[in-house]
Amino acid sequence: MSTQHPDNASIPPWCDSEVIEGEKEVYEAYYAYSVLGCQEVMWDSEGKDIDPHVVRKLLTGYPSFFKEKVLGRDVFLTYRIPNPMLERAEKKVFLETLQAIPKHFDVARQFYGEGEHAPVFEVILPFTSSHKDVVRVLRAYSEAVVGIENVRVDFPDVTLAELVGEIRPKTINVIPLFEEWSSLTNLDSLLFKLLEATSPKYLRVFLARSDPALHYGLVPSVILVKVALSKIRRLIEKERVDIYPIVGVGSLPFRGHLSPSNLENFVEEYKGVNTVTIQCGLKYDYPEDDAKMVVDYLNRNLPKGEADDLSQTEQTLLSVASKFKDAYYEFLTYAAKTIERVSRLVPARRARRLHVGLFGYSRMIGDVAMPRAIPFTASLYSLGLPPEFIGLRVFGTLKEDEQRAMLDAYRNIKEDLRFAAEFFSWRNLDTIRESGAFDKMFVESALPLLVEDVKVAEEVMGLKMGPNSSVARRHENSTNDFIILFSEGKMEEAKKALVKAAKLRRSLG
Numbered sequence: 001m002s003t004q005h006p007d008n009a010s011i012p013p014w015c016d017s018e019v020i021e022g023e024k025e026v027y028e029a030y031y032a033y034s035v036l037g038c039q040e041v042m043w044d045s046e047g048k049d050i051d052p053h054v055v056r057k058l059l060t061g062y063p064s065f066f067k068e069k070v071l072g073r074d075v076f077l078t079y080r081i082p083n084p085m086l087e088r089a090e091k092k093v094f095l096e097t098l099q100a101i102p103k104h105f106d107v108a109r110q111f112y113g114e115g116e117h118a119p120v121f122e123v124i125l126p127f128t129s130s131h132k133d134v135v136r137v138l139r140a141y142s143e144a145v146v147g148i149e150n151v152r153v154d155f156p157d158v159t160l161a162e163l164v165g166e167i168r169p170k171t172i173n174v175i176p177l178f179e180e181w182s183s184l185t186n187l188d189s190l191l192f193k194l195l196e197a198t199s200p201k202y203l204r205v206f207l208a209r210s211d212p213a214l215h216y217g218l219v220p221s222v223i224l225v226k227v228a229l230s231k232i233r234r235l236i237e238k239e240r241v242d243i244y245p246i247v248g249v250g251s252l253p254f255r256g257h258l259s260p261s262n263l264e265n266f267v268e269e270y271k272g273v274n275t276v277t278i279q280c281g282l283k284y285d286y287p288e289d290d291a292k293m294v295v296d297y298l299n300r301n302l303p304k305g306e307a308d309d310l311s312q313t314e315q316t317l318l319s320v321a322s323k324f325k326d327a328y329y330e331f332l333t334y335a336a337k338t339i340e341r342v343s344r345l346v347p348a349r350r351a352r353r354l355h356v357g358l359f360g361y362s363r364m365i366g367d368v369a370m371p372r373a374i375p376f377t378a379s380l381y382s383l384g385l386p387p388e389f390i391g392l393r394v395f396g397t398l399k400e401d402e403q404r405a406m407l408d409a410y411r412n413i414k415e416d417l418r419f420a421a422e423f424f425s426w427r428n429l430d431t432i433r434e435s436g437a438f439d440k441m442f443v444e445s446a447l448p449l450l451v452e453d454v455k456v457a458e459e460v461m462g463l464k465m466g467p468n469s470s471v472a473r474r475h476e477n478s479t480n481d482f483i484i485l486f487s488e489g490k491m492e493e494a495k496k497a498l499v500k501a502a503k504l505r506r507s508l509g
Contacts, residue, residue, distance in 0.1 A: 001040040001078070001277050002032035005210075006349030007250050007374045007509055008280035009502035020280075021351045025050065026057045033075045034065050035288070037295045038278055040076040042124065045097045052096075055104040055119045059111040071108060072117035078175070080124040084140075085133060097123070098141050102167045118169040124206055128176035129183050131194035137174045138198065146170055173200065175246070179208040181216065181325075184224040185318060188231040195241060202242040204275075205232060209247050210255040214373040217328030217391045218254055220321035222269075222410045227314055229272050229307035245307075246275040251282050251507040253416035254377050254388050258282060259506070260290040262419070263297050265412045272307025280349060281507035313405040320398060320406050327391035327449075334446035336370060337439050342379035342486070343371035345495045346508060378509030382498045383432065384425030384479040385450060388417055392453040396460055417463055422472040423505055424454065424465045428480055437487035475504040 004025065011017075014031070015024050032038040043054060051057065055077065059066050069075045079101075084094040101120050108119040125137055149161035161167070176194070178184050184207070191205065207228050212221035229245060236243050247270055249256020258266050258276060270276070276298060283291050310317060332339075370376065380387040395403065407413065429447060432438050457463045467473040478501035485494035502508045 002038040003042040003277045005279040008284040012284045044080040056107045071119040083127045122173045124175045126177045134174045175204045177206040179211045184228045187228045204244045206246040210373045216325040219324040223321040230310040233307040244274040248277045267304040271305045285506040316405045323394045324391045327394045334441040338442040343375040346375040346378045374509040384428030386420040388420040389453045392456045425476045435487035
């Protein structure tokens with residue numbers, strides 16, 4: 001599933017500005033299908049303006065491709081809609097998005113002739129916290145979109161359908177996106193209630209991996225997703241229902257570690273997953289052939305067997321995750337202000353509106369609003385302090401059975417940390433301490449905690465911290481330049497150094 005997540009440091013050659021928007025997003029969808037080989041594209045109306053005529057523009061702009069690959073049968077376009085229960089400013093974008101689905105159906109029928117394949121028939125609902133959230137969306141479509149065709153608009157019996165035609169598709173599928181601790185840990189109960197309430201032919205379930213890392217830290221995010229996959233496996237076995245998990249991941253380990261060099265580890269780590277997100281860092285910061293190779297490999301190898309059954313160790317794992325979460329929060333308490341300041345220099349790659357977010361705009365650390373997952377990750381990498389290590393000091397305090405359960409569940413943790421370790425910089429720590437430009441809490445409280453974390457990586461996990469390749473050494477130089485320029489108030493030059501480093505690690509954040 002190609003997505004519009006703006007974690008790319010590089011601008012694709014077909015885009016003539018730093019921000020991908022408008023007609024370029026339509027082309028991007030076609031590019032994902034036709035060049036990269038993605039079978040699905042997420043069209044994101046949550047928090048950003050999108051082209052409401054995307055289906056018409058795809059079909060008329062690239063007719064030969066879409067005559068061969070039928071939209072809605074061979075390749076798929078899936079809307080990510082705003083959650084109307086949480087959206088503050090533009091609640092009606094939710095309804096507007098649902099109302100566009102029949103328009104897309106009419107456009108496709110005109111293009112293909114008579115046919116039954118709706119070009120858009122599934123929507124992703126972010127921040128799902130109850131089965132009722134999904135039911136409300138299904139009923140909203142049924143009553144407020146399809147149901148209005150029977151509304152009388154003239155005496156005695158002229159209906160809206162006679163003016164605008166039959167409204168199709170009659171039903172849609174809603175893909176719940178689970179992002180919070182409570183929803184991921186209670187997934188089985190939530191999904192069982194959803195199955196009872198809606199009796200779907202199948203269910204696609206979207207598990208966030210990036211936002212939980214932002215909310216709780218690396219280790220808790222992996223544990224939460226693995227526990228959720230385990231619960232889905234048991235629900236499939238118990239209820240004899242088809243459930244197809246999706247996991248949302250980026251290129252760097254903190255956000256999922258889907259990259260060309262980590263493919264085998266990735267599919268082994270996330271067994272039981274049917275669909276994964278192909279975000280912009282993977283699409284545009286790697287050579288095109290590498291991105292195509294990743295997509296082809298995933299198309300051929302997902303799902304990689306059944307998810308691990310973690311029922312015997314689930315409570316131990318959640319206890320471990322809770323300890324890591326607390327240590328992660330302790331660091332953020334002291335680092336929030338610095339992270340927020342640095343994040344202002346992370347370039348926007350999409351034209352986003354402010355919208356509700358668990359951490360992005362509503363989560364506060366003291367009086368500081370934290371950035372979203374991509375600029376958060378980019379900020380710490382830009383300082384030479386990868387966020388993967390935050391809270392790792394907890395590992396040394398775990399009992400033997402807790403360590404074993406954690407390492408069995410998160411089997412590639414050492415490989416993930418080994419990748420991040422290359423981009424850690426002891427030199428940058430000294431530069432930050434000496435610069436005088438960083439706030440006192442960050443220097444005197446946050447950094448000592450991170451040093452504790454890093455020492456556990458070195459002494460307990462046997463990792464070498466610091467650059468061990470020419471690329472990593474160049475990255476260290478660029479991040480050191482960034483810190484110096486940032487400290488001197490030369491923000492435009494600092495931003496260039498930030499982007500230079502991001503291109504070397506092949507992702508903004």
